[in-house]
Amino acid sequence: MAAKKDDTGPALPPAIEGAWGLRERPPKGPRPGLSVPAIVDAAVRVADADGLAAVSMSRVARELGAATMALYRYVGSKDELLMLMVDTGYGPSPGPPGPKDDWRTGLTRWAWAEHDVLRQRSWLLHVPISGPPITPQQLGWMEDGLRCLDGTTLGESEKMSVLLLITGYVRNEATLTAQIAEGSRAAGVEPAEMMPAYSRMVSRLIDPARFPALHRVLAAGVLNQDDDPDDEFAFGLDRILDGVEALIQRRAH
Amino acid sequence: MAAKKDDTGPALPPAIEGAWGLRERPPKGPRPGLSVPAIVDAAVRVADADGLAAVSMSRVARELGAATMALYRYVGSKDELLMLMVDTGYGPSPGPPGPKDDWRTGLTRWAWAEHDVLRQRSWLLHVPISGPPITPQQLGWMEDGLRCLDGTTLGESEKMSVLLLITGYVRNEATLTAQIAEGSRAAGVEPAEMMPAYSRMVSRLIDPARFPALHRVLAAGVLNQDDDPDDEFAFGLDRILDGVEALIQRRAH
DNA sequence: CTGTTATGCGTAGACCATACGCAGAACTAG
DNA sequence: CTAGTTCTGCGTATGGTCTACGCATAACAG
Numbered sequence: 001m002a003a004k005k006d007d008t009g010p011a012l013p014p015a016i017e018g019a020w021g022l023r024e025r026p027p028k029g030p031r032p033g034l035s036v037p038a039i040v041d042a043a044v045r046v047a048d049a050d051g052l053a054a055v056s057m058s059r060v061a062r063e064l065g066a067a068t069m070a071l072y073r074y075v076g077s078k079d080e081l082l083m084l085m086v087d088t089g090y091g092p093s094p095g096p097p098g099p100k101d102d103w104r105t106g107l108t109r110w111a112w113a114e115h116d117v118l119r120q121r122s123w124l125l126h127v128p129i130s131g132p133p134i135t136p137q138q139l140g141w142m143e144d145g146l147r148c149l150d151g152t153t154l155g156e157s158e159k160m161s162v163l164l165l166i167t168g169y170v171r172n173e174a175t176l177t178a179q180i181a182e183g184s185r186a187a188g189v190e191p192a193e194m195m196p197a198y199s200r201m202v203s204r205l206i207d208p209a210r211f212p213a214l215h216r217v218l219a220a221g222v223l224n225q226d227d228d229p230d231d232e233f234a235f236g237l238d239r240i241l242d243g244v245e246a247l248i249q250r251r252a253h
Numbered sequence: 254m255a256a257k258k259d260d261t262g263p264a265l266p267p268a269i270e271g272a273w274g275l276r277e278r279p280p281k282g283p284r285p286g287l288s289v290p291a292i293v294d295a296a297v298r299v300a301d302a303d304g305l306a307a308v309s310m311s312r313v314a315r316e317l318g319a320a321t322m323a324l325y326r327y328v329g330s331k332d333e334l335l336m337l338m339v340d341t342g343y344g345p346s347p348g349p350p351g352p353k354d355d356w357r358t359g360l361t362r363w364a365w366a367e368h369d370v371l372r373q374r375s376w377l378l379h380v381p382i383s384g385p386p387i388t389p390q391q392l393g394w395m396e397d398g399l400r401c402l403d404g405t406t407l408g409e410s411e412k413m414s415v416l417l418l419i420t421g422y423v424r425n426e427a428t429l430t431a432q433i434a435e436g437s438r439a440a441g442v443e444p445a446e447m448m449p450a451y452s453r454m455v456s457r458l459i460d461p462a463r464f465p466a467l468h469r470v471l472a473a474g475v476l477n478q479d480d481d482p483d484d485e486f487a488f489g490l491d492r493i494l495d496g497v498e499a500l501i502q503r504r505a506h
Numbered sequence: 507c508t509g510t511t512a513t514g515c516g517t518a519g520a521c522c523a524t525a526c527g528c529a530g531a532a533c534t535a536g
Numbered sequence: 537c538t539a540g541t542t543c544t545g546c547g548t549a550t551g552g553t554c555t556a557c558g559c560a561t562a563a564c565a566g
Binding site for chain 1: 552553561564565
């Protein structure tokens with residue numbers, strides 16, 4: 001009676017359970033010609049090469065020399081495939097902080113690690129995420145982030161909030177720079193010329209009397225100079241960590 | 254020769270120019286039966302009612318009693334329609350800060366205004382944004398945000414960074430809470446039961462030895478209690494503004 | 507050898523965006 | 537008043553998407 005109490009809320013899709021190492025292959029029937037990891041790898045390869053929009057079931061199947069519908073024996077839907085793609089796309093987390101690292105050093109490294117992944121695989125930003133993380137590597141990232149805050153005065157709930165704050169920032173910053181890159185490719189402009197072109201366009205559109213502050217920003221040439229996006233990233237990250245530091249100080253009081 | 258120098262970078266789509274009040278109707282030909290604002294309003298109505306996924310060209314046309322292809326006389330593509338939907342979906346900006354407001358009060362109000370819009374129209378979060386803002390209301394929001402920082406010691410570039418930081422945070426927070434809501438609707442669980450169900454599922458999946466920090470968070474019941482999401486939002490916002498305040502203090506030194 | 511079960515995958519249906527072209531309306535020039 | 541021009545509405549058609557369903561076949565258990 002109490003033995004089969006796995007009915008814990010909404011069921012996990014079979015392919016996700018597979019990612020956690022549960023679920024063994026049934027002994028009957030013909031040998032599977034494909035495997036979930038092979039499919040996911042192929043899909044990731046397509047996304048790396050031609051972007052997320054190129055990832056269709058038929059394209060992934062072609063990549064594997066299989067028929068489109070063969071994939072549905074392994075993944076329940078395209079959304080499920082996308083979820084698994086995100087998991088392997090992020091890859092293993094950067095590992096726990098070193099024993100001598102303070103929380104700030106650790107979180108900085110953690111944030112830069114995600115930053116690097118998203119720079120490399122900008123298609124991750126286009127995957128419509130449909131819920132909190134449930135895949136192994138995703139939770140691995142979360143674990144390592146939490147460990148950075150282990151010795152601090154923060155409560156468990158606050159640690160979680162801080163992590164969400166940082167990961168949100170990283171994703172947002174990556175989204176913005178990826179948009180510039182993709183926009184320039186779509187418009188046929190070289191990336192360095194993108195922001196100046198944008199700046200010129202906005203200058204032409206706005207009335208300086210109705211948009212004085214914006215006009216001042218444009219006049220200062222803020223959007224023209226293509227300063228290192230990494231500096232921009234570091235700036236915002238330090239702002240957030242300053243805020244976290246203020247909280248930690250207050251809790252220690 | 255120097256009269257028609259509008260060839261400033263990648264051209265603005267005609268419908269967007271229309272949103273800025275440029276572009277007059279040609280005097281020839283039959284009267285248009287539709288209009289861009291009418292189409293955009295219909296599309297927004299569909300998105301409000303049935304979500305962004307329900308917004309197809311045929312559905313919008315049906316809403317207007319027109320044929321699908323008729324819409325293409327007014328917007329160049331569906332992406333263009335989406336861009337216009339975002340503009341009217343956000344609506345007018347909350348206005349400039351009051352004359353007695355300090356920067357922190359102003360930015361707080363600004364952030365909450367976007368927060369409220371995104372709560373109301375969560376489909377805005379699902380629109381794949383494809384570049385920096387070029388529509389009138391979007392730039393209006395930016396203008397009002399910049400004005401909040403008018404009297405501070407920050408440089409123009411820093412003001413922009415702060416704004417991006419905040420708007421990114423607002424979007425991120427809204428995305429997370431919207432995911433819970435949508436996820437619970439998709440899984441047929443009532444929203445209040447969503448996070449506990451998630452918490453139980455993760456507990457079942459992870460090995461406490463490999464995920465000690467995460468295990469501790471779950472044991473503390475952090476994800477169970479459905480504390481007011483607005484408190485959560487206010488927490489993160491204050492963290493960020495603390496960071497901005499630290500910067501302003503340093504610049505004033 | 508028989509029954510069971512899982513696999514590969516072909517077919518088909520229900521959508522989607524949109525390129526193209528035609529009939530006719532509404533204006534301007536003469 | 538007429539002819540020409542230009543723009544509108546929209547029907548048709550193409551090529552793409554995901555995926556429900558069902559059938560033949562392969563591999564195992566007894």
